[in-house]
Amino acid sequence: MQFAYNNKFKPTKNDFQSKLKKNLGKISFIITLVFVFLLIIYKTTLSYSSNSIKSIYPKYHSFYKNDIPTKSSLIFPSVEHAPLLRELTIDKLFNTQLDQAGNKKYLFSDSFDDETTKQKNEEDSSNQMLKVKNSFLNHGKLKFNGPETPEIIIVTGIDFEKYELSHLTKIVQNRVNYSQKKGYGLYINWIQQYTPLLKDTGSSKEWAKLFLLRSAQYAFPNAKYFWYLDEDALIMRYDIDLYKYLLDPKVLDPIMLRNQPIIPPNGVIHTFKNTKAENVQLIITQSSSDLNLNSFIIKNEFISKSLLEFWSDTLFRTYHNFPKNGESALTHILQWHPIYLARTAIIPPRTIAGLHTQMELPEGGDEFHYSEGDFVVSLRDCSIRKSCESEIDLYWSKLEGK
Amino acid sequence: MVYVDKDIESNLKYAPRSRNVFSTVKSTLVKYRKVVILLISLIFLSLFTDVPFVPHLKLSQPNVVIILAANEGGGVLKWKGAQEWSIERSSIANKKDYAKRHGYDLTIKDLTVKKRYSHEWRESWEKVDILKQAMRQYPKAEWFWWLDLHTYIMEPQLSLEEQIFSKLDNLTYRQLTDFNPLQLKTDIPYVDYSQPIDLLITQDCGGFNLGSFIVRRSQWTEALLDIWWDPVFYEQMHMTWEHKEQDALETLYNAQAWIRERVGFLPLRSINAFPPGACSEQSNDPRYFYSDKERDFVVNMAGCDWGRDCWNEMEHYKALSKKLQRPWYKFW
Numbered sequence: 001m002q003f004a005y006n007n008k009f010k011p012t013k014n015d016f017q018s019k020l021k022k023n024l025g026k027i028s029f030i031i032t033l034v035f036v037f038l039l040i041i042y043k044t045t046l047s048y049s050s051n052s053i054k055s056i057y058p059k060y061h062s063f064y065k066n067d068i069p070t071k072s073s074l075i076f077p078s079v080e081h082a083p084l085l086r087e088l089t090i091d092k093l094f095n096t097q098l099d100q101a102g103n104k105k106y107l108f109s110d111s112f113d114d115e116t117t118k119q120k121n122e123e124d125s126s127n128q129m130l131k132v133k134n135s136f137l138n139h140g141k142l143k144f145n146g147p148e149t150p151e152i153i154i155v156t157g158i159d160f161e162k163y164e165l166s167h168l169t170k171i172v173q174n175r176v177n178y179s180q181k182k183g184y185g186l187y188i189n190w191i192q193q194y195t196p197l198l199k200d201t202g203s204s205k206e207w208a209k210l211f212l213l214r215s216a217q218y219a220f221p222n223a224k225y226f227w228y229l230d231e232d233a234l235i236m237r238y239d240i241d242l243y244k245y246l247l248d249p250k251v252l253d254p255i256m257l258r259n260q261p262i263i264p265p266n267g268v269i270h271t272f273k274n275t276k277a278e279n280v281q282l283i284i285t286q287s288s289s290d291l292n293l294n295s296f297i298i299k300n301e302f303i304s305k306s307l308l309e310f311w312s313d314t315l316f317r318t319y320h321n322f323p324k325n326g327e328s329a330l331t332h333i334l335q336w337h338p339i340y341l342a343r344t345a346i347i348p349p350r351t352i353a354g355l356h357t358q359m360e361l362p363e364g365g366d367e368f369h370y371s372e373g374d375f376v377v378s379l380r381d382c383s384i385r386k387s388c389e390s391e392i393d394l395y396w397s398k399l400e401g402k
Numbered sequence: 403m404v405y406v407d408k409d410i411e412s413n414l415k416y417a418p419r420s421r422n423v424f425s426t427v428k429s430t431l432v433k434y435r436k437v438v439i440l441l442i443s444l445i446f447l448s449l450f451t452d453v454p455f456v457p458h459l460k461l462s463q464p465n466v467v468i469i470l471a472a473n474e475g476g477g478v479l480k481w482k483g484a485q486e487w488s489i490e491r492s493s494i495a496n497k498k499d500y501a502k503r504h505g506y507d508l509t510i511k512d513l514t515v516k517k518r519y520s521h522e523w524r525e526s527w528e529k530v531d532i533l534k535q536a537m538r539q540y541p542k543a544e545w546f547w548w549l550d551l552h553t554y555i556m557e558p559q560l561s562l563e564e565q566i567f568s569k570l571d572n573l574t575y576r577q578l579t580d581f582n583p584l585q586l587k588t589d590i591p592y593v594d595y596s597q598p599i600d601l602l603i604t605q606d607c608g609g610f611n612l613g614s615f616i617v618r619r620s621q622w623t624e625a626l627l628d629i630w631w632d633p634v635f636y637e638q639m640h641m642t643w644e645h646k647e648q649d650a651l652e653t654l655y656n657a658q659a660w661i662r663e664r665v666g667f668l669p670l671r672s673i674n675a676f677p678p679g680a681c682s683e684q685s686n687d688p689r690y691f692y693s694d695k696e697r698d699f700v701v702n703m704a705g706c707d708w709g710r711d712c713w714n715e716m717e718h719y720k721a722l723s724k725k726l727q728r729p730w731y732k733f734w
Contacts, residue, residue: 057595306625306660313657315635339628
C-alpha cells in the first residue's frame with residue numbers, strides 16, 4: 001500500500017504541468033498563429049472579388065453620349081416653340097441617312113455637342129429656327145442632378161403635331177401646377193424626340209410613352225415612382241397627395257383588384273390572388289373591355305426597367321396583331337409572363353383614370369367615368385371622337401372656375 | 403492501518419478533481435497523444451484538403467449544380483446504339499466524378515422528344531424549362547452550370563471557384579468590341595456595366611454558344627428565363643431562328659439593355675473548347691480549339707453528330723484526359 005501511495009504521487013505529472021504553465025504563452029501564441037494562417041488560406045481561396053469593374057466599359061448613358069445636368073426637378077420643354085417646330089417638320093429636326101434599301105433613317109446624334117458646331121451655333125444665334133432646333137434636341141439630354149430627388153415624377157409626352165400651342169400650354173400648366181404644389185418632379189418631353197425609334201419600325205406614336213418613361217427613369221435615377229399621364233388627361237384635384245391616396249402599400253392593398261381578368265369581363269388569365277402591395281411594380285386601370293394606359297404608375301426598380309425595355313422591344317412594335325400597340329403588348333405580356341403579372345396591380349378606374357363621358361351619369365357616378373371630385377379625368381380616345389381640344393377646354397375651365 | 407489506507411485511497415480518488423479542469427484535459431491529451439494527433443490530422447485533411455479515402459465534411463450545402471443534358475433528340479424517334487450508350491456513360495461518369503470531387507451537385511436531365519415540345523413553336527426549347535426546374539430542385543444553390551452531353555471535363559482537379567468565379571472580372575469581357583462574329587451592336591443606351599454578371603456564356607465562330615454556360619440565381623435570371631421564350635417573338639422569328647434559344651438570346655442581348663448589362667462572355671477555351679472538327683473553316687484560329695499543352699478545362703465536341711464521329715472523339719479526349727491526369731509516380 002505504501003508503494004502504491006508513492007507511485008501515485010510520482011513527480012512526473014507535476015513536472016509536465018509546470019513546464020506547460022511556463023510555456024503557456026508560447027503555446028497559445030503558436031496556436032493562434034496556426035489558426036490565423038488557416039483562416040487566411042480559407043478566406044483567400046473562397047472570396048470572389050467581383051466588385052472592381054474595369055473602366056473600359058462605356059458609362060451608363062441614354063441615347064446621347066452626353067447629358068445636360070439640371071438642378072430643376074420640373075423638366076419640361078419650351079412649349080412656345082410648338083408652332084415653329086411644326087413649321088420645321090421632323091425631317092429638319094433630325095439628321096437623316098438613307099440605308100441600303102433606300103429607306104430614310106432618322107438618327108440620334110450628338111453632333112450638337114461638337115465644339116465647331118457649338119461655335120457655329122453661337123454665331124448663328126440670330127437664326128431663330130436653329131435655336132428652336134437646338135432647344136428641341138438638347139431637351140432629350142436633360143438629367144436631374146439637384147440635391148434632393150422627388151419621390152414621385154409625373155411623366156407626359158406632348159405632341160406638337162396634334163395640339164396647338166394654347167392646348168399644349170394648358171396640358172403642361174396643369175402638371176406644373178400640381179407637381180409644384182406637391183413637390184413632385186416633372187418630366188415632359190416632345191413625343192417627336194423619339195422619332196428615330198418610331199420611324200425605324202414604322203410604329204405608332206403611342207409607343208413613345210414607353211421610351212418616355214425609360215428616359216424619365218434615366219433622368220431621375222433616384223426617384224421611386226413614375227406616373228405616366230397621357231397628354232389626353234388632366235389632373236382635376238391639386239390637393240390630393242398621391243402617396244397617401246394610392247401608393248402607400250397600406251392604402252393600395254385593400255383596393256387592388258385580385259383575381260381580376262386581364263381582359264375584362266371574361267378573360268381567362270386573372271391577376272394573382274395573393275400579390276403583396278409592397279411588391280407591386282406596375283399599377284394600371286381598365287376600361288370595360290381592355291387595359292387603359294392613359295394613366296398608369298410604374299416603380300423605379302430592376303423589374304420595372306426590364307419590363308419597359310421588353311415591352312418596347314422591336315419585335316412587339318412590328319407585330320401585326322397588336323391593334324392597340326402598347327396596350328395590346330402589355331395585355332400579351334401580362335398573360336404570358338407571370339414574373340410581371342405577379343407584380344402588377346389593377347385598381348378601380350376612377351382612382352387615377354376616370355374616363356370622360358357625355359352621357360348623364362347616375363347619382364354618385366358609375367364605375368368607369370369621371371364625375372365631379374375625382375382625381376383625374378382621362379380623355380382616352382378623344383382623337384377618335386375628334387374632340388380633344390374641346391374636352392381639354394371644358395375641364396380646364398372647370399379647374400380655373402374653382 | 404487498513405482504515406488509514408482507505409482514507410488515502412479515497413483521497414487519491416478525488417485528488418485530481420480538486421485540481422483545475424484545464425490540467426485534467428491536458429493530462430488526458432498527453433496520455434492519448436497518438437490518438438489525438440491522428441484525429442487532428444484527419445480533421446485537417448477532411449476540412450482543408452481533397453485527399454481520397456477521407457470523408458470530406460462539407461458544412462454548407464452545394465453552391466454549384468451541374469446540369470447535364472442527356473438523350474438529346476432521342477426517345478421514340480431514335481433508338482440508341484451501342485456507341486451512343488458508351489458516349490453517355492463516359493460523359494456522365496466524367497461529370498459525376500467532377501461533381502463529387504468538388505462537392506457540387508449533379509443533375510442529369512433527359513432531353514428526349516416530348517409531346518409537349520413537339521408543337522412547331524416549342525420544339526427543343528426545353529433548356530429554359532430545365533433550368534427553371536433545376537433552380538426549384540436546388541433552392542439553396544447559387545450557380546448552375548449547363549453542360550451538353552458531348553462535353554468532357556479534361557482537368558477535373560480545377561474547381562469552378564478557382565477557375566472562374568474568383569477571377570470573374572479579369573476573365574470575362576462584357577462588350578463585343580474585340581470579338582463579334584455576329585456583328586451585334588456594341589453599344590446601346592441604358593446599359594449599366596456596374597451590375598454583377600449573372601450569365602456566363604462563350605462565343606464560337608458562329609456567335610453565342612450554349613453548349614456549356616453558367617448562370618447565377620437572381621431576379622435577373624428569373625426574368626430572363628420567363629421572357630426567353632415569347633410566342634410573339636417566336637411567331638415572327640421561328641423561321642430565322644435556326645438555333646432556337648441561342649438565337650433568341652442573341653436577339654434579346656442585341657436589343658435590351660437590362661439583358662446586356664448582366665451577361666459576361668468567357669473565352670471559348672475557358673469552359674467550352676472545341677475539337678478540330680468544329681468551326682473547321684477557321685481551323686487556324688487558336689481562340690477556338692482545345693490545347694493539351696495549355697491544359698484547357700473542358701472540351702465540347704460541338705456538332706460531332708453532324709458528319710463526325712462522336713464516339714471516337716469522346717474516346718480520344720477520355721484517353722487524353724487520363725494521360726494528362728496520370729500522377730508522376732505511376733508508370734503503367
